[in-house]
Amino acid sequence: MRIRPNSLGFTLLLGALAALPPLAIDMGLPALKALGTSFNAPPAATGLTLSLFMAGFAIAQLIFGPVSDRYGRRPVLFIGCGVFALANVMCTIAPSIHALILWRLVGGAGAGAAAVLEMAIVRDLFEGAAARTQFSYINLVMSIAPMIAPTIGGLVLTIADWRSIYGVLAVGGLVLVGTIAIGFEESIAHRDQSAISPRRLISNYLRVLSDRICVGYALVNALSFGCMFAYVAGSPLILIQVLGISTTLYGWFFAATAFAIMAGSFLNGRLSVRGVPPSRLLKVGLTLAVVSAIALVLVSISNSVRVITLLPLLVLNTFCFGLIAPNAKHGALQPVPEVAGVAAAVLGFTQMAIGGTLASALVAFFYDGRTAIAMTSVMSLFASAAFAAYATIVRPAEQADRSRLQPLPKQS
Incomplete structure (x- = not known):
């Protein structure tokens, strides 16, 4: 069942993609002390679960953006959300703080794909006032994430351990994978077949930066x-x-x-x-x-x-x-x-x-x-x-x- 671009469902989907990073960061805040105790890790090490997530998130956007110009938004978005879900599954079974940090880095990369493609999809499908309106409502949905994420994390901790927080994030990633597979149609009209060749990639970045x-x-x-x-x-x-x-x-x-x-x-x-x-x-x-x-x-x-x-x-x-x-x-x-x-x-x-x-x-x-x-x-x-x-x-x-x-x- 295709989700129409002008529908509320489409806005909620894009808002959910944009909300992945704040959800993944803020839901884990109440669990930092617990996971530190679980692994006997110092605060500096538990803090890396946040900072390296953000590093993966930032750097991955520079990769997934051009790749989506070549292969389309849908397959890259599908892979990104899949990587996010897989990384959080691995966080739930991480045997050490070092493994947890590594998978948080990978999860940040998956969230980066979702965030960068949400913006590209709006540019593909909307113009002028319609695009600004879409960005406004996506921003509105995304702003809910930091309001509810720590509360959700805290509630999970009352009924389970810190690993379950990453389990909830994995389920969210899988829901997005399913939604994209069933309801999202490719948004890019023309794919650039040479978008990721070194010369074209440098040329495209220089075009934007100039x-x-x-x-x-x-x-x-x-x-x-x-x-x-x-x-x-x-x-x-x-x-x-x-x-x-x-x-x-x-x-x-x-x-x-x-x-x-x-x-x-x-x-x-x-x-x-x-x-x-x-x-x-x-x-x-x-x-x-x-x-x-x-x-x-x-x-x-x-x-x-x-x-x-x-x-x-x-x-x-x-x-x-x-x-x-x-x-x-x-x-x-x-x-x-x-x-x-x-x-x-x-x-x-x-x-x-x-x-x-x-x-x-x-x-x-x-x-x-x-x-x-x-x-x-x-x-x-x-x-x-x-x-x-x-x-x-x-x-x-x-x-x-x-x-x-x-x-x-x-x-x-």
């Missing part, structure tokens, strides 16, 4: 993600360690900001349907992100850090990510439809490398154990850089492109 509009939007997306991820990395340090709130209250706090992303994504989708230009939505989102991030810095340096002072500004900031991300993703993929897999790979890799890895590393490096300055400063830095990338790279490139396409006046 397109200022594509690169500019990829930077806007990655830097905006970095602003949001600085909050994700720093909030438990600030709220639990510095302010001393309970883990239950922190869960509600985190849920409020995740809901804000959902609200921003939903609003962006509705406004896109009504014909509001993406440039207007991006300007509003980027401006409010900078303003809220700078306000957070001022709160931090004035020693006014309280839950009541942080929550409204963080809700506003994460709401902005819901406005920015769908339009930035669409803007990055729109100019290069013939190599959408490569463009999606660049988009996904930069998001994880610049936004995820760099932002979290900066927060960890500058965190002083007493204040929120590290988190809020990194948020402000990335929000300002995203605004600058849009103003100095994207807008001039788009204006130059419009001028080039504008017909010359007729000579009298």
Whole structure:
């Protein structure tokens, strides 16, 4: 039974593909202590089950994107979800912490295939406002994952051991494999038979990386993600360690900001349907992100850090990510439809490398154990850089492109 591209089921499928990474990361968080005890492993080793998953996720996108331009989205997506399911099965029977780390790396690669192809599929099937709307609703579905994943992991631990968490993830991967086999039709219209030959591969990557509009939007997306991820990395340090709130209250706090992303994504989708230009939505989102991030810095340096002072500004900031991300993703993929897999790979890799890895590393490096300055400063830095990338790279490139396409006046 084929799932129609304009149906709710199709959006949920793409949202599920995009949600694999946060589910696979956040469901395992409650089990880190238990698996460390099980293997008599230090915290540094258990932490590698997360960091190497993210490494596999980031790098695999650079491979699966071009491969899907050659062989099509469906077979590569089928293999990626199959690899994710297999890796999690192997995690359930891992005999050592080293084996678990290895299979988490492989599982990250499978999740990378799902994430990169979700973006390429949208570019294959949708144009303009329809594509931005689709990205908005996928973002909405994906935002549910970090809200429910730790709870699911905790519930599994109450009835079984930590290995069962990976069993649940394996079942999820198998469900996606079955859904793709039964309901997903190939989305790419024309396959590039030489897409993975070394010369063509380099040429395609150079084509994407030399397109200022594509690169500019990829930077806007990655830097905006970095602003949001600085909050994700720093909030438990600030709220639990510095302010001393309970883990239950922190869960509600985190849920409020995740809901804000959902609200921003939903609003962006509705406004896109009504014909509001993406440039207007991006300007509003980027401006409010900078303003809220700078306000957070001022709160931090004035020693006014309280839950009541942080929550409204963080809700506003994460709401902005819901406005920015769908339009930035669409803007990055729109100019290069013939190599959408490569463009999606660049988009996904930069998001994880610049936004995820760099932002979290900066927060960890500058965190002083007493204040929120590290988190809020990194948020402000990335929000300002995203605004600058849009103003100095994207807008001039788009204006130059419009001028080039504008017909010359007729000579009298």
